[in-house]
Amino acid sequence: MDLDAFNELLTPRGQRALAEAGELVGADPVAAATKLRKTYDAALTSAALTQAGLRERARAKFGEDAERMYFTPHGLEQSTRAEVAEHRARRLARSWPNPPRVVDACCGIGGDFLALARAGSTVTAVDTDPLTAAVARANAEALGLGGGVTVSVTDAADVRPEAYDVLFADPARRTSRGRTFDPMAYSPPWPVVLDLISRAARACVKVAPGIPYEFIPGGAEAEWVSYKGEVKEAALWTGLPGAERRATLLPGGHTLTATGAEAPVGPVGRYVYEPDGAAIRAHLVGEVSEMVNGRLLDPMIAYITGDNPIDTPWATRYEITDVLPFSLKKLRALLRERRIGNVTIKKRGSAVDIERLRSDLRLNGEKSAVIILTRIIDKPSVIICDTALPA
16 A cells, blocks of 8 residues: 555545445455455555455454554554553653653554553654655544644654653664564664664653663663563653663553562472563562562573462462473373373473474373473473463
């Protein structure tokens, strides 16, 4: 879809085509295109069907808003889940006595500035791509936020963050070869991002969860956000009250910061706790271990063991039934003896290929179990557990 085709979608005729395309989502693509082509030209047909498909995919991130929003494939992929964007917008609003003036330096399709505007911020948004900027502008209008958002085609490097209360930036993390985990390959590249941060009174920069610690600027708070147990992203905050490292769980809103707690290492107990990925990324395993009065199975592995069933949103608890040195033969025999035919396999600190192991186990039985492949004091081990206990 190019800019001309997208602009046509915004016309009354284009809106009719989009509505008809929405009714054809899930149908055979050839049949759907053939039906629309009876009324609309090829370019509009393609744009409408593409947009209808993207709206359907976007429901997972944007809920009911997706029905009125517009997307590009890349923009949808990189856009922030609505619950995460709302969390950031609320946090920013709580730290500011008046509605802040925010510049969104890499706005994409607008997922973040929509949440900021709804929280009361006045947003100036820019993107280097004319089509993406047009999509973002259309989203602000579609959701009734046009009065609080202006969108223009501008290079992020030309933004003057010092003219605003807050800088927000979500640099693109894809290249022509696919997703990149190297901040130097972001767009704009990391030096440009750092320059923007250095000139901003306050800033929030969205980054990949796996960002190397050495790229985090001094004095910034790094926050990792998990949604329903899955780490979604990280953000770097500067100029706002905060901690060096933070983990946040959504939708519950639980937050955890570093206290300096260090987890001891000790023998296997009755339970094993798997910390949430946000706590692991934020190097807060010691804090989680302290919550459950636990200890590490291995000093380099983020599995915690304990003797008491302590509930916490920060870890999933499993009750241990067996612990044995890793051996395919012994593991297979034990599972057969217990009539375990359905397993969830987890691993950390193990080189074993999970899918190959699943095939090699030749499971057969009516019971279920959790298998954890890990190291215990540097020895390859298998922990067999009952299925997850409620936390």
